[in-house]
Amino acid sequence: MPILKPLAGNPNGPQQYKQPSRKGKKAWRKNVDVSDIEKGLDQVNEQIIVTGGVIAEKESEDLFMLDVVGDSALPKRFPKIVSKGLRADEIIAQRSAVPAVSMRKRPENKTTDGIIAAKRQRTNYVDQKELRRLKKVADGQHESTVAIIDADYDMWDTPADDPVAVEKFSFLSKVEKAKAPKTMHEQPLTLAANGKSMPAVPKPKGAHSYNPVFADYQDLLLEEGTKAVDAERKRLAAIDAEQAKMEAAARSAAEAEAAEARANLSEWEEDSEWDGFESGGEELSSKAKRPQRKTQVQRNKIKRRKEEERRVKLEAALKKKNAQVERIKQLAEEVALEHQAMEVEKIEMSDDSEDGNDVELRHRQLGKLRLPEKDLELVLPDELQDSLRLLKPEGNLLKDRYRSMLVRGKMEARRHNPFKKQAKTKITEKWTYKDFVLG
Amino acid sequence: MAKIKRRGQAGQAKNYLTRTQAVKKLQLSLPDFRKLCIWKGIYPREPRNKKKVSKSATASTTFYYTKDVQYLLHEPLLQKFREQKVLEKKISRALGRGDVTDASRLERSAARPDKTGKPRYTLHHVIRERYPTFADALRDLDDCLSMLFLFANLPSTSAVPAKMIARCERLCLEFEHYLIVSHGLRKSFLSIKGIYYQANIQGEDILWLVPYKFNQRIVGDVDFRIMGTFVEFYMTLLGFVNYRLYTSIGLKYPPKFDQLKDDQGAELGAFALEGVNIATNGAKAAVGGDAEYGPDPMLQAAVDKLVRQLKEEPGVESEVIVDAEEVPSDALDKFEPVAPGGDVLPQPSHSSSDPAELFAGMTFFLSRETPRQPLEFILRAFGCKRIGWDSVLGEGSFTTDESDPAITHQIVDRPVVQAAMSSEGDGEDNQTSQKVDPNQRYPGRVYVQPQWVWDCVNNDELKSPELYAPGAPLPPHLSPFVKTAQGQYDPTLPLEVQETEAETLDADLAEVDEAEGDEVDNDMDVESGNDDSEEEAAAELSEEEEDEEDEEDEEDEEEPATLQRQRELEAEIAGKAVASKTVDAKTKAKLEARKALEKKTREEAEDLERAKGMLSKKKRKLFEQMQYTNNKKSAEDMKLRSKRRKMEKELAKKA
DSSP: OOOOOOOSSSSSSOOOOOOOSSGGGGSSSSGGGOOOHHHHHHHOOOOOOOOOOOOGGGOOHHHHHOOOOOTTTTTHHOHHHHHHHOOHHHHOOOOOSSSSOOOOOOOOOOOOOOOOOOOOOOTOOOOOHHHHHHHHTTOOOOOOBBOOOOOOOOTTTTTTOOOOOOOOTTSSSOOOOOOGGGGGGGGOOOOOOOOOOSSSSSOGGGGGGGSSOHHHHHHHHHHHHHHHHHHHHHHHHHHHHHHHHHHHHHHHHHHHHHHHHHHHHHHHHOOOGGGGGGOOOOHHHHHOOOOOOOOOHHHHHHHHHHHHHHHHHHHHHHHHHHHHHHHHHHHHHHHHHHHHHHHHHHHHHHOOOSSSSSSSSSSOOSSSSSOOOOOOOOOGGOOOOOSSGOOOOOHHHHHHEEEHHHTTTTTTOOOOOSSSOOOOOOOOOOOOOGGGOOO | OOOOTTSSSSSHHEEEEEHHOOOOOOOOHHHHHHHHHHHHHHBBBBBBBBBHHHHSSSOOOOOOEHHHHHHHTTTTHHHHHHHHHHHHHHHHHHHHTTTTHHHHHHHHHHHHHHHOOOOOOSHHHHHHHSSSSSSHHHHHHHHHHHHHHHHHTTTSSSSHHHHHHHHHHHHHHHHHHHHHHHHHHHEEBBBSSEEEEEEEEETTEEEEEOEEEEOOOTTTOOHHHHHHHHHHHHHHHHHHHHHHHHTTTTTTTTOOHHHHHHHOOOGGGEOOOBSSOOOOOTOOTTTOOOOOOOOOHHHHHHHHHHHHHHHHHHHHHHHHHHHHOOOOOOOOOOOOOOOSSSSSOOOOOOTTOOOGSSSTTTTTOOOOOOHHHHHHHHHHHHOOHHHEEOOOGGGGOOOOTOOOOOOOOEEESSSSSSSGGGGGSOOOHHSSSOOOOOOOOOOOOOOEEEEHHHHHEEEEEOOOOOGGGGGOOOOOOOOTTTTOOOOOOOTOHHHHHHHHHHHHHHHHHHHHHHHHHHHHHHHHHHHHHHHHHHHHHHOOOOOOOOHHHHHHHHHHHHHHHHHHHHHHHHHHHHTSSSSOOOHHHHHHHHHHHHHHHHHHHHHHHHHHHHHHHHOOOHHHHHHHHHHHHHHHHHHHHHHHHHHHHHHHHHHHHHH
């Protein structure tokens, strides 16, 4: 039995009681505070008087005793239970006459009774396909969670679902439903250049017929043709510009290289005085004739020349200014014309169509990605057939629908990212200090 | 001094949120946020000054209204999304531990709401919120139908599950059935992209586009997750719209669907419509009726009568067989010009109010090269009850036997085989032989190309089938959706309707001149011969040779001048005054009218000029520019009209 001892001593570290300093009268022995020690000694004396010894020094047996008899009052309080014992004890005490089945694994029987044992089914087996699906689900790519149920009531005939007012709870205050803000009812931002909303399905033009009127078709063909030619021209121009840029860069690089080479050359292979060559620059400058004093005639001449020069300069400036003044008119006219053209365009846009078109789009778009280009919706003249059977459909409806959503501002342009950005891993050879062999 | 305000505390910075901020606020993943925005109709916005809104160093690109996002916080779907997120986390944790069975158990039990007590969610409340009235829903049906019809025609891939496609197809067919019963379809147009349909439902025009069969390429730059989100929403919407439409005409929704028939490609035929009370297949009830659908005795009587009529119809058909020469149809008589190229006679239009009668009483047979689905839909929607087709086109036809005598119209789209052309005439012999010749024609049957159906539908009248006979060059298929502006050339209208006054007078005078010219020519043989040959050449011109015709046009304009000069020369030789030509009263009146018109136009021009003087310089320039473009356009139209006039004249002459 472990000896239980009261917690002795101060849990804090040793310190000098109320004796922060040893200087002065307070440090004298008679002035040291020993009241704690005196109190302790008094306690010990008291213990000795009362119990006949110091408690801390006594054995555990002297202080405690084991109670093995139990509460003598219990049989009086629960006479039935004490006499009969607990039911739980009774149940636990029951023993079967049959010996317990050993849990040890035994090898299978070598002989057979002729009946092939049924193969045990692994019911909780998860196959690879399912596992792959689960991984996808864990990745957030689950299938639709929306339950598609056949409509079985008239949505617009039933009153809006208010919390049913029960009379019993009429004393409760009504729960205010959140109201949709006004901004929710604003139309989405269309990407049309004229800022007008676009229909979900634009009305088809006559030229898009499978068997169009010649005039309509010709117009469309010309329009698309010029567009394609322009695009091609632009592409070629871009290529040319790129090429010119590359060439210029190459040329400048070559020049720089040559210059460097020359510099190197001069540094190392220039003829030096050491080799007996001399440059004559300095000598020449020292030999230059100093100018004579100017005569009055010369001064006058110079003055006249300068005057003349100033006059000519002034005249030129005046002429230039006049020309500019005249040009101001021209510029203003040009600007006015431009404005006018813009206004005409505006008017044409405003009265021409009540809807925006999805060909001319505004410059700023939603999202980082550019809109996908519209497919060319035109059957080329050699493919134009007047039989429905031979028709080769043009355009891609899927893309068309998707683009329509984007153009109507229902969402931002997005592209499916087939590969996630992976964390960069650096491959190094594994090594430890042990791998180093010295010598 | 006013109090200095801190940046980003008020104004735009508070009104807008960037997408990242919104996602963080809602505690959702980005795809979930995107989904929620699509369903709830929250669109990206554009602040006036982007820099004032976002505080980050990198340029944000997408912004939303703060209030919108704040409102999203009240959305019950948000909780569902979060639950899904929790489930995903649980599954990924189980998978990370390698406890696959646990992961699958979690997933399975989440998919079974009866186990977890958490129901899978529907979008019903979202639809109710976005479309407070049925009219709102109808207004947005364009997009919905185009999308669902497109998905119904897609091949199934991992991105587009087959279940979704089947569901789309079913909803679309149910919608088509409604249009058939209610005769709501108005127009249709064969474009190079697909087939456009326009229907009128409760006064609302709905336009949608259906792709041609088997033509959908799946391209890379389309995000199927987003499209799928839209489709889920629209599927729910169309379901409810269908319910409302069906019940409004007293039909039960959903209609009975026969899976077996659908597997055999019956499409529309796989559905059996039932009345709410009695099984009246296709019985027409009051469209747009009220909520009362009790057994109305009047309606019951009408239905009974209709059923009786349907029963009697076989008898009518047998009559048809007897005199197969005449097609008994409800079509009104057509006033055809006695000679081709005669005056265009005003046709008795089919009461345009009732498209249900256009193809009523006809029996169609679709050859195997024709597109069955659109034809079946359109024909049924315009009152045709019996449509047969070749068995390769699928189940559900009225008859698969091409030689069925009940057939009145056959739609053919194959070229006429040249070698067999001669045998085309004697149809009597061919009828006796059982083998179907490629060019065989059953007598008493109208053979047309598919475009005939579309043109009939768009013009609300039965077009003459000769124009659309197999092998014949088809007239152009015009878009019924193009609005012609005032004074613009419209090929469908007769010339008289759209000509301007001046043009009519000019044309009349030119005619008179020509007549006189002919008289003069009779005197001078050399000239007449030349003229005739020229006319013949002109008559031979076909429509395609436009350029040549242009030249011809110019020559025509020159002609009066040359004639005039010739007349003067003649007069000089004879020694008489020039004004020797006799002018009858009619011509004189016309000349006078023309003069008056010219005067009037001149006066109007002067007035305009005067009015223009009042305008500021800027506005005047603007006005002039607009006038210029308008004149250019009208000149083009005039040219087209004159071309047509000439052609009509030539045709008349030829006859």
